[in-house]
Amino acid sequence: MYRDIFEEEMARGSVFKDQSKLSPDYVPGELVHREEEFRELIRLFRSVLEDRASQRVLITGSVGVGKTALTLRFGEEFESVAKKKGLDLTYVHINCRKQGTPPMVLHKLTSNLPLGVPRRGFTPQELMERVVDYLKKRDAYLTVTLDELDYFVRQNGPDLLYSLTRTAEESGGPSRLSMIATAHSSNFLDRVDDATKSTFMHNSIDLDKYNAEQLADILKQRMKVAFKSGMVEEGTIELISDISARRGDARFALELLWFAGRIASQGEVEEVSPNHVRKAKSKIHPGIRREVLGDLSKHELLFLLGLSRRLKISDGAYSVTGDVEEAYKVVCEEYGEEPRTHTQFWKYIGRIENLGLIDTELAGEGYRGRSQRISISDAPPDMMEDEIEELLDNLYKK
Ligand SMILES: Nc1ncnc2c1ncn2[C@@H]1O[C@H](COP(=O)(O)OP(=O)(O)OP(=O)(O)O)[C@@H](O)[C@H]1O
Ligand SMILES: [Mg+2]
Structure with missing residues (x-):
């Protein structure tokens, strides 16, 4: 019997060519509708190639507008053009959310440079001085995306940003970073020193949200390489781009297309249709x-699960911290975990708010001192609950 099932599954077609x-x-390799911004970056960075000057540029834009994709593509191209011009230039791309602390960012920044010194035990300032010395000796240049x-x-x-900019400037010769x-x-610039703020403000590129037509073009480009030909119905792309255009x-948009494709591959394989998109939309947000979410620690996930459940049963959009902490403790018990301290609990709130997953506002003085109202920023609590339960299941399976 199992042999039959096996063969049946293996023989089943798929809508995908390469998921x-x-x-x-x-x-x-090629970004759709970002040519103008790519050109703007070249204009801003040509002085690095021609005059061996240094540059600082800020790229802003909401979630999913291509900031990471654009900088990665630019950096790659920039490095290779520089090499052709005989300039020893290295591009380093650092995700500062993943490399979440100053030592981690510095580690990533220096990991490919043979500095010849142990990296531990140096202050960021000292480490950056080593980097600058190294670049000077080698007549080399570094371009880094933060x-x-x-x-x-x-x-x-x-502080770290300050060290990075200051060391480069104080080194005497031309800045190589x-x-x-x-x-x-650009709101975060309110927290950085005036000089750095003003440089970034003068050299900034804002990426607009994609409209429906642009999203359709992005989807079509991806459809060609990810799906077998003829497996995506015409109306499918149109519906996905309409749904995603508001954001x-x-x-x-790409996630919806992928999910719709997976739904279409279940059972009798069919072309990916608008109906599959509607089903996919009810599953993802x-x-x-x-x-x-994938980067959160176990207890941060337990906290968010408690919050999601609390919000699901309460009518309001917000819940107060005392209630959420109770819900977190219940969740900890369910998963056999010792709840972390009250102080730690407040740290989770701070970090998760910084990540943009929750919003908090002051609710006045409670019996334990400060009290806040918390809500999930941008997703229905029941969908958040499902997602986190799945993540936790995977964590506990390991
Ligand atoms: N112009 C484009 N052409 C093709 N694919 C694109 C384009 N813009 C974005 N994408 C794709 O869309 C997804 C999201 O883009 P990206 O990760 O660059 O967004 P982001 O602005 O960095 O978002 P976040 O703020 O969440 O970091 C990626 O898979 C990326 O490859
Ligand atoms: Mg990004």
Whole structure:
């Protein structure tokens, strides 16, 4: 019997040619509708190639507008053009949300440079001085993207950014370190020193949200490489781009296409139709950012699960911290975990708010001192609950 089932499953067709082309980590060789911004970056960075100057540029834009994709593609191209011009230039891309602390960012920044010194035990300032010395000796240049710098500065303050900019400037000769920062908005610059703020403000590129037509073009480009030909119905792309246009978020659009494709592959394989998209839409929500949830610790997930459940049963959009902490403790018991302390609980709230997953506001003085109202920023609590339960199940399986 199992042999039959096996053969039946293996013989089943698939709508996909290559699913990996739809994964969030995949960056297409060519970005659709970002040529103007790519040109703008070249204009801003040509002085690095021609005059050996340094540059600092800020790229802003909401979720899924291509900040990461654009900087990665630019950096790759920039490095290779520089090499052709005989310039020893290295591009480093750092996700500052993932490399969440100053030592981690510095480690990533220096990991490919043979500095010849142990990296531990140096202050950021000292380590940066080594980097600058190294670049000077080698007559080399470094361009680094600090991706999601807004999150990092809210979490860690501006000191690291200050060290990075200052060491370069104080080294005497020309600055060999150029920087691209990405952020959802320029608000985080209020926390950095005036000089750095003003440089970034003068060299900034804002990526607009994609409209429905642009999203359709992005989807079609991906459809060609991810699906077998003729397996996606015409109306499918149109529906996905209409649904996603309000946010202008290409990641959500691509996720919907992928999910719709997977639904179409179940049972009798059919062409991916608008109906599959509607089903996919009921299962995924743009506010549930899997790449962000995936980086949370076990207790942060338990906290969010408690909050989701609490919000599900209460009518309001908000719940007060005391109630959420109770819900967190119940969840801990269910998963056989010892709840973390009250102080730690407040730290989770701070970090998860910085990640943009929850909103808090002051609710006045409670019996334990401060009390806040908390809500999930952008997703229905029941969908958040499902998502986190799945993540936790996977964690406990390991
Ligand atoms: N112009 C484009 N052409 C093709 N694919 C694109 C384009 N813009 C974005 N994408 C794809 O959409 C997804 C989201 O893009 P990206 O990760 O660059 O967004 P982001 O602005 O960095 O979002 P976040 O703020 O969440 O970091 C990626 O899979 C990316 O490859
Ligand atoms: Mg990004």
